[in-house]
Amino acid sequence: EKEDGVTVTKFAKPDWWPKSDKDKVVLFLDEFNRANQEVMQAVFELALNRTLAGDSLPENCHVIAAMNPADSNYDTVELDTALLDRFNS
Helix, strand or coil, rough: CEEEEEEECCCCCCCCCCCCCCCCCCCEEECCCHCCCCCCCCHHHHHHHECCCCCCCCCCCCECCCCCCCCCCCCCCCCCHHHCCCCCC
């Protein structure tokens, strides 16, 4: 896409992204504390602002996440306190 004569790369929405405000969607992020840093930043944006790369989720969409305990035998990462504060436990 061109903006002021410059080609700009834009975020391509995933297939599951709600197409209208009437769509009802639940995003279930399973074992998200096993993700890499880039995915964690996306989860933070979804949980905090209900957006992903500037695109907003409709009001009737919900974000739910599950994770393994940090001290488990799984390959988990310790979550930032600010990210943990965005969820109910």
